[in-house]
Amino acid sequence: MRISLRHTSIAILLAAFGSSLPLLAAEKWPPAPDTEWRLHGNDWGEQRHSTLQQVDTDNVDQLGLAWSFNMYTRRGIEATPLMVDGTLYVSGSWSMVYALDAKSGELKWFYNPEVDRAFLAKGCCDAVNRGVAYADGMVFVGTYDGRLVALNAKDGAVIWDVQTTDREQPYTITGAPRIAGDKVVIGNGGAELGVRGYVSAYDIKTGKMAWRFYTVPGNPADGFERPELEMAAKTWTGEWWKWGGGGTVWDSMVYDPELDLLYIGVGNGSPWNQSLRSPGGGDNLFLTSIVALRPDTGEYVWHYQTTPGETWDYTATQHMILADLEVDGKLRKVLMQAPKNGFFYVLDRSSGELLSAEAYSAMTWASGVDMKTGRPVETPNARVFDGKNVSLPSNAGAHNWHPMSFHPGTGLVYIPQLTIPIRFLQATNERDRQPGQGYWNTGFDRMGNVVEDIPNLEEVLAQVYTSQLLAWDPLTQSARWSTDVGLLGGGGVLSTAGNLVFSxxxxxxxxxxxxxTGEELWSFDAQTMVMAAPVSYAIDGVQYVAVAAGFGGGAAAEAGPLFHGRKIPNLSRVLVFKLGGEATLPPVPDQERAMPKPEPVTASADAVTQGQVLYQRHCSYCHGDSMRTGGLTPDLRYSGKAVHDIWQDILLEGVLSARGMISFAPYLDEKQSEAIRQYVLTEANKLYQRQQAAASARQ
Incomplete structure (x- = not known):
């Protein structure tokens, strides 16, 4: 009896003490009002600012992991999660959607659109997805193979599924849909592979297409879909339609319900090199433009072009933010954007009038923007592409897709800024100077991207490529502060009323x-890349900060040399934090990999050189320049005998198409395929000898 009473007493004491824990926590951290994150950018202006302030500058050092969830794939993660009615909706690579309990991380449902992996060859920058949209109890996702799917938010059941693109053409979808009234709007990508861009709107309930707006004109002989395209055609020359033209709306869109305007950001030309697609020059509307449309009809209202005659891949698809700012003593409804070209723009979003534009990053292509014409003032060497002239920004841009944030309290826009120079080399190969679809053709020779074969390549690149988190004042058009965020830039940004910025x-x-001030107050080792923008929400008085993290994206494939040797784990996760969180992540998997001894090179030096040229033209976009893969795709230098034995079957027969490695038979013959193999063996032997020498030195 005594033992029983003692246990009962202890149980009563524990229960009493336990019941006081929430109260003690509430006294330490005042409860936060329940707050959702229902829209891609949180509010209609896509400011990506949270009004929550339970987590602030004084206590952020007590932020800990509340829970984590491992996604089912191992590719790039770029999605902004949504939190609606206690459920966190987040998309992963291959357009998969996860519905998670926002407090515990428990999986409620999962949707797999079953995208054919061969579509990987139709995209430029990994099988990523930047998020879903929510409206009327439905979750909407764009799939990598060009579909728009409406799901029941409660159980993930498919309500409707429509194909928004021609599956025979190299279109993909990686961007998040947007809700505009009773329409859901989606764009697409594929300009690097020769497509014509457009944006489409669908009825939320039925999935029926309401309208489509093409961003570049087609063949004039076929007529024009809309009157403004006839106007745009006058800014093009040659037979641009045979090249596709480009102008894909692959990321940013924002809807203003007050003005009932939909703003779309338009991408680069196809090919990049204007001298090929429009040999007589011209502005090439509506490339690299912000275009305002009526969301009910797709009717054109106004446009502003950031880079007339675009030729550097300076897209205007980067994040757009809407705000009301006092400009020159007058309250203006503005749209702000920091596109790839390096200028920060403030526009009147009612009319498209340019209010100000200043460089937020170093550049070589322009000296400023003429406020009378709204046009950039190009430098004399801006269009010199001899493989020696340095272009800055590079095609990666001074700011890429990673969302920025506007903090109404500080009045600052926080920009993930890049400084990456490049040397463009005019294409001389006849194939690269002819229009075509389905293969990478930028109009520039990829040999201009070959990097030196030196052991300390990563250290050298780190001296050249820099990146900052930049706090930018849109009124004075100047930097308030900046902080270095390491090689290849920071991820998307969240600002909060706790006077914090997360990135x-x-x-x-x-x-x-x-x-x-930019002072770093807290850091968490996520064990993998954190490219996407965090969000914040509150449930039952507790503020959470959530982010989707995962290694990959275009930079990890195409810009492999920047990541090579850094051994960043290829993980895909959702990470959610709260004050006092005590969850932990498992240890990082071992990244070391033994290199098999390569077989000897049997080809001539000329054949190896040809193999290098062919590799750069066809393989480097996924396997990295000069075979310096970032780790997203296999490092071909580590290929063993089993791979080399079926080399021709892989390259020409497509035996690995199910993994995304399609047949290159339309572009290569058996002799050329073997030349690439011999180049791979040459580089493999160099690396193997270097590793052996290093091992001997350690002994």
């Missing part, structure tokens, strides 16, 4: 900064 980076950290 991840490519080397595996999620960081919190003082929004006023």
């Amino acid at each position: 991840g980076n490519a080397t595996g950290q999620l960081n919190a900064y003082n929004a006023s």
